[in-house]
Amino acid sequence: MRFKTELKNIRTFSRLVAALNTLEKIAWVRLDDDTVRFTVIPDTGSQVWASFSVDTIFDSYHIQSAEASNTINLELPLGPLQRALKSALNSNHASLRLTKRDGIPMLSMTIHTMTKDAPSRRGNNPKTTDPMDRNDDYDDADNDPFSETNNSLYPQESLELTHKREREKVITQDIPVRVLHPDTVETIMQPKVREPDVHILxxxxxxxxxxxxxxTKLAITTASASSSSSSSARKEALNPKLEISANMHGSLRLRLVADTLDITSVWDGCLENPELDPAQLTVPIEEHPSTKYREAGPEKWATVRVDGKDWSRVLSVGRLEGSRVIACFTHEHALILYVYVRRADDDDFPGVGAGRDGDGEDVVTYYVTGYSP
Amino acid sequence: MVILNFTLSEEGVSVFHDALACMYKFSDDVCLEARKDKLTLTTLNISKSAYVCFTFAANRFFSRYHFEGNAQYRDRFFCQLYIRSLLSIFRSRQGSDSVRDKDASIERCDVAIDDGPGKKSRLVARVSCRNGITASHSLPFESKPPIHAKFDKDEAANCWSISSNTLRQLMDHFGPGIELLDINTDDEDRVVNFTCFTDKVQKRGPHGNEAVLKKPLHTNISVEMAEFDDVEVQDKLHIIISVKDFRAILQHAQITSGKLATYYSEPGRPMKLSYSADGILCEFILMTVGEQDAITQKHKNTRARASKTPKPGPGPSPASKPEGSVASNQAQEAPKPVQSPPQQKISPRPRQTQFEIRPPPVPPRAPVTARSDRSDSPLFVEQGDEDEQWEPVDREDDDEFAKEVG
Structure with a gap:
């Protein structure tokens, strides 16, 4: 079993891993000749199936496996992978291979990188001098899902000729992995959902x-403020549900109903309902549920209730910049997000086809957990 | 009568603050020691495996400095203070660029220590801000002589130095959950390796297989020897120190873009790291982890005393050896704990102090429970719940959540 590759588009890779890591710590990775697939299935909360063309994040890719159709199935912790990729950002060159250390399988990332010359002393990062923060073991600039990935780490410097010449450092980051037997992954299936009622960009x-x-925050604050109510109701209130609705006339509605609150935010008719590709449909377009919804007019909404915190973690996929996200609503049943990731080297941006993963596209699919009203 | 008084400039206040902040990562209190020509701050961590010493030159670091001995303190004055209370005094109030904040920035700080018979022992710090406000703080202190760790430079045949900035940036590549840093050299490849790892046994998880995935990132950084100055290291020598200590040091080392120099001899013997900036010398002495293979007993310990510090941790360990309060100036080596791998779960801390500590014996200090994550916790003993480090950034935690939202 062999797997060895150079890394490219590390920023995209790193952000994908960061987005997945908000939902679950461990991912199942499936590699084959053409695609690399990341799957996370949390105990509770939304699951993600991300499928990338090998060319998007890998280069000089070699895979060799005795398994059917040359696949390798791995289970790996996302935290360490994210950390390793962070090291690889701004590197000169990085590669990844499957290896063993002390008999334990490892994904070993080898990074060739430089350090930058002395940053000016003050003002860079006042946080580092905060004495009350004793647990500043490692910086947490990645905490904000939408933060720029810690650019402050490498501030720009003026050229200094008196310094000793910086040389390339070789960093090896070994990520523990488990190699999964095909039988163990056979049973894991991508969820099947019926044709959506509404699809919207x-x-x-x-x-x-x-x-x-x-x-969500407002609901939590309100719930914490009110002292009454039983503990189960309270728990419920601390995990508020949001009501998300969309119609086939370009509108999206976000609503929160709590004891004392009822707030709604609407994107009114300004969004796009992409055209479906009839070739990919199982039913004639005229009979498709979305056609019925369109004909029923703008008052016909497809609604799904989601958990506010889980939804927030799902939306952290926004850190994959420039992505197009199509949401498919099945009324009071399911919500699926298809995130079409823009390739850095690709101007011809895909993203049409209303929620079908087409061939060779890089798409991250979220099956958002819905709650009954 | 005023024994000591000195004035710190705005810059001085912040350098002083940073030094204290660095020490705070090792210990709760600091010993201040004043002489005619210098002011020294020292601290020793609770497990006595790390010693920090900052020396401020009287004529270069301070805007004004005056020491006048009395009968009690003829040549030097010393006292012990809580770092936390000092930090809050010297905390810089600048931070942002707004006009209002600028006004509140510290212009200078006058510190005076008045002590003697019939006097209240107080350190008085008067902070003058740009906006005209003057705040006076009066801190009680304990009259307690400082403890200094000794380092025999002749014994330390291995040394290297490198830009502290380069080293600090390299540390950024180490992930969470690691405890030990192994510094080793390879003459063939002409590199120095910095390897971070942990020996913690992970017991959580339903079956052993899953525990594998909870192991933290294993990181190795190879730096060409050509990037170092004065490398003089025995080939293939592995020297192991605590990552936490090393991080704390490098974070502070940002004050200089100059060299950080290290000296060490062999596993289980102290290592010294030092760097200097304008008017300030920063020295750290860290006990290195004794390597099983490298156990040698050069010197017989002749003046062993019973352990002064109650050891946390289970049972009698083979390491009940002197906690090094030895008055002798001779380099001494305590017998090393013999560790066999099957016993590792209850094996003794490998980083017991072997510093020579002079002069007064340290009264036993109760272990601070809130700091069990410090390097004083047993290194090879299972540490209980490690789950937190695996938490995604914006998991359940409401505070985090609020931060993210706001």
């Missing part, structure tokens, strides 16, 4: 996440 996620988080 979501507004910029930073906007949507901002508003959703505000709603």
């Amino acid at each position: 979501l507004p910029p996620l930073v906007q949507l996440k901002g508003i959703s988080d505000r709603f």
Whole structure:
């Protein structure tokens, strides 16, 4: 069993891993000749199936396996992978291979990188001098899902000739992995959902996440403030549910209903309902549920209730910049997000086809957990 | 009568603050020692495996400095203070660029220590801000002589130095959950390796297989010897120290873009790291982990005393050896604990102090429970719940959540 590759588009890779890591610590990775697939299935909360063309993040890719159709199935912790990729950002060159250390399988990332010359002393990062923060073991600049990935780490410097010449350092990051037997992954299936009632292109996620988080936070604050109510009701109130609705006339509605609150935010008719590709449908377009919803007019909404915190973690996929996100609503049943990731080297941006993963596209699919009203 | 008084400039206040902040990562209190020509701050961590010493030159670091001995303190004055209370005094109030904040920035700070018979022992710090406000703080102190760890430079045949900035940046590549840093050299490849790892046994998880995935990142950084100055290291020598200590040091080492120099001899013997900036010398002495293979007993310990510090941790360990309060100036080596791998779960801390500590014996200090994550916790003993380090950044935690939202 062999797997060896150079890394490219490390930023995209790193952000994908960061997004997955918000939902679950451990991912199942499936590699074959053409695609690399990351799957996370949390105990509770939304699951993600991300499928990338090998060319998107890998280069000089070699895979060799005795398993059927040359696949390798791995289980790996996302935290360490994310950390390793962080080291690889801004590197000169990075590669990844499957190896063993002390008999334990490892994904070993080899990074060739430079350090930068002395940053100016003060003002760079006042946080580092905060004495009350004793647990500043490692910086947490990645905490904000939408933060720029810690650029402050490498501030720009003027050329200094008196310094000793910087040389390339070789960093090896070994990520523990488990190699999975094909039998163990055979049973894991991508969820099957019936044709969606409404599909809509979501507004910029930073906007949507901002508003959703505000709603959720508001609900939590209100719940914490009210002293009454039983413990189960209280628990419920601390995990507020958001009601998300969309119609086939370009509108998206976000609503929070709590004891004392009822707030709604609407994107009114300004969004796009992409055309479906009839070739990919199982039913004639006229009979498709979305056609019925369109004909029923703008008052016909497909609604799904989601958990505010889980939804926030889902939306952290927004850190994959420039992605197009299509949401597919099945009324009171399911919500699926298809995130079409823009390749750095690709101007011809895909993203049409209304929620079908087409061939060779890089798409991250979220099966958002819904709750009954 | 005023024994000591000195004035710190705005810059001085912040350098002083940073030094204290660095020490705070090792210990709760600091010993201040004043002489005519210098002011020294020292601290020793609770497990006595790390010693920190900052020396401020009287004529270069301070805007004004005056020491006048009295009968009690003829040549030097010393006292022990809580770092936390000092930190809050010297905390810089600048931070942002707004006009209002600028006004509140510290212009200078006058510190005076008045002590003697019939006097209240107090350190008085008067902080003058740009906006005209003057704040006076009066801190009680304990009159307690400082403890200094000794380091025999002749014994330390291995040394290297490198830009502290380069080293600090390299540390950024180490992930969470690791405890030990192994510094080793390879003459063939002409590199120095910095390897971070942990020996913690992970017991959580339903079956052994899953525990594998909970192991932290294993990181190795190879740096060409050509990037170092004065490398003089025995080939293939592995020297192991605590990552936490090393991180704390490098974070502070940002004050200089100059060299950080290290000296060490062999596993189980102390290592010294030092760097200097304008008017300030920073020295750290860290006990290195005794390597099983490298156990040698050069010197017989002749003046062993019973352990002064109650040891946390289970049972009688083979390491109940002197906690090094030895008055002798001779380099001495305590017998090393013999560790066999099957016993590792209850094996003694490998980083017991072997510093020579002079002069007064340290009264036993109760272990601070809130700091069990410090390097004083047993290194090879299972540490209980490690789950937190695996938490995604914006998991359940409401505070985090609020931060993210706001």
